[in-house]
Amino acid sequence: MGRKFFVGGNWKCNGTNEEVKKIISTLNAGDVPSQDVVEVVVSPPFVFLPLTKGSLRPDFHVAAQNCWVKKGGAYTGEISAEMLVNLDIPWVILGHSERRLILGESNEFVGDKVAYALSRGLKVIACVGETLEQRESGSTLEVVAAQTKAIADRVSDWTNVVVAYEPVWAIGTGKVATPAQAQEVHAELRKWLHANISPEVAASTRIIYGGSVNGANCKELAAQPDVDGFLVGGASLKPEFIDIIKSAEVKKSA
Ligand SMILES: O=C(CO)COP(=O)(O)O
Numbered sequence: 001m002g003r004k005f006f007v008g009g010n011w012k013c014n015g016t017n018e019e020v021k022k023i024i025s026t027l028n029a030g031d032v033p034s035q036d037v038v039e040v041v042v043s044p045p046f047v048f049l050p051l052t053k054g055s056l057r058p059d060f061h062v063a064a065q066n067c068w069v070k071k072g073g074a075y076t077g078e079i080s081a082e083m084l085v086n087l088d089i090p091w092v093i094l095g096h097s098e099r100r101l102i103l104g105e106s107n108e109f110v111g112d113k114v115a116y117a118l119s120r121g122l123k124v125i126a127c128v129g130e131t132l133e134q135r136e137s138g139s140t141l142e143v144v145a146a147q148t149k150a151i152a153d154r155v156s157d158w159t160n161v162v163v164a165y166e167p168v169w170a171i172g173t174g175k176v177a178t179p180a181q182a183q184e185v186h187a188e189l190r191k192w193l194h195a196n197i198s199p200e201v202a203a204s205t206r207i208i209y210g211g212s213v214n215g216a217n218c219k220e221l222a223a224q225p226d227v228d229g230f231l232v233g234g235a236s237l238k239p240e241f242i243d244i245i246k247s248a249e250v251k252k253s254a
Pocket of ligand 1: 174
């Protein structure tokens with residue numbers, strides 16, 4: 001089954017109203033491959049979701065960066081999956097390492113969030129990835145498998161899940177994983193899905209890479225057989241995000 005290339009832009013906690021408008025107008029003017037070739041999803045901070053959704057070109061979609069683990073209610077400061085659905089926001093990023101590590105979200109909590117968001121009809125970009133210490137101690141595969149298992153234990157339909165492999169040591173550091181390093185973990189993750197879920201889910205689930213992706217390194221990464229796209233942080237705020245979207249062409253000609 002063909003996996004459509006996927007490029008997500010995670011704006012994280014950045015931007016003013018004016019800056020967001022500027023980013024959107026750059027994106028809207030960008031010459032990119034068609035939706036048959038690449039799926040593009042940008043993720044502004046919550047407060048800019050309506051502005052972004054209202055002014056972004058229709059072939060690009062919008063994601064929230066997080067949502068609450070269950071139905072909304074007395075949870076001060078949280079945003080529920082229901083609210084995102086109500087605003088017609090189709091996607092949500094869950095389990096980003098910044099939330100796992102800074103806000104203490106456990107594998108189980110992230111798994112619960114993914115399951116709840118999917119149950120409300122959202123599509124999920126579920127993030128996994130090891131720290132430098134974990135990589136150096138040789139436990140990368142064990143860590144990403146445990147993170148993925150906590151999701152798999154709670155989710156039966158993977159149609160609306162994109163897995164983002166984001167090694168923590170590569171995020172915001174300028175220290176991108178080599179194409180071989182990314183390919184190795186992506187292939188292992190796919191093997192894990194094959195063995196623990198099904199051959200169909202392994203073949204059809206997109207596994208995208210995140211961590212210091214930019215306009216210069218994206219093509220080589222995109223050429224790896226198990227790299228199905230990117231989740232881009234810093235460079236998604238810049239015009240080079242368009243070049244990263246264009247790296248989908250590498251797949252088309254492969
Ligand atoms: O965390 C990331 C995307 O979610 C990656 O961030 P950078 O591209 O800034 O390294």
